[in-house]
Amino acid sequence: MVHEEQLSQAVTELRVLTGQLMRRMRAAHEWAALTLSQAAVLHRLATEGPDTPAALARAERVRPQSMGATLGALEQQGLVDRRPHPTDGRQVVMAATENGLALLAEIRTAKENWLLQAVRSHLDPEEQRTLIDSVALLRRLVES
The missing domain is CATH 1.10.10.10 (Winged helix-like DNA-binding domain superfamily/Winged helix DNA-binding domain)
Structure with missing residues (x-):
C-alpha cells in the first residue's frame, strides 16, 4: 500500500521533473x-x-x-x-507555411534525438524497459 505522503511527494517531484525535462528539450532547439x-x-x-x-x-x-x-x-x-x-x-x-512545417519537424527531431540519446546513455536496459512501461501510465494520466 502506498502512503499518502509518499504519493504526494512523488507527484511534487514529477511536476518539477516534467518542467525540467521540458526546459532541457527546449534547449535542444534553441537555434530555432x-x-x-x-x-x-x-x-x-x-x-x-x-x-x-x-x-x-x-x-x-x-x-x-x-x-x-x-x-x-x-x-x-x-x-x-x-x-x-x-x-x-x-x-x-x-x-x-511549408517553412513553418519544416521548422516544426526539425524541432521535433532535435527534441526526440536529445531525449533518445539521454535515455541510451544514462539508463541501463532494465531502466529503459521501466521507462517504456511508464509511458503507458503517463498517457493514462494525460488522457484522464
Whole structure:
C-alpha cells in the first residue's frame, strides 16, 4: 500500500521533473529562436489548420494585440502567411507555411534525438524497459 505522503511527494517531484525535462528539450532547439508563444501558435496552425487571429487569440488565451504581435513575428520569419477568409471577405486566416512545417519537424527531431540519446546513455536496459512501461501510465494520466 502506498502512503499518502509518499504519493504526494512523488507527484511534487514529477511536476518539477516534467518542467525540467521540458526546459532541457527546449534547449535542444534553441537555434530555432522561437518564443514559447510563437511555437505554440505555429504548432496549433500546423495541427489544426488555418484560423483567424481572433480565434487563435481565444484558443491561446491571450489578448488579440498579443496574438497580432506573435503572428507578425512568425509572418516576418516566413513561418506563417495570411490568406483570404473562405467565407468572410473582411477577415483573414493565418496558416503555417511549408517553412513553418519544416521548422516544426526539425524541432521535433532535435527534441526526440536529445531525449533518445539521454535515455541510451544514462539508463541501463532494465531502466529503459521501466521507462517504456511508464509511458503507458503517463498517457493514462494525460488522457484522464
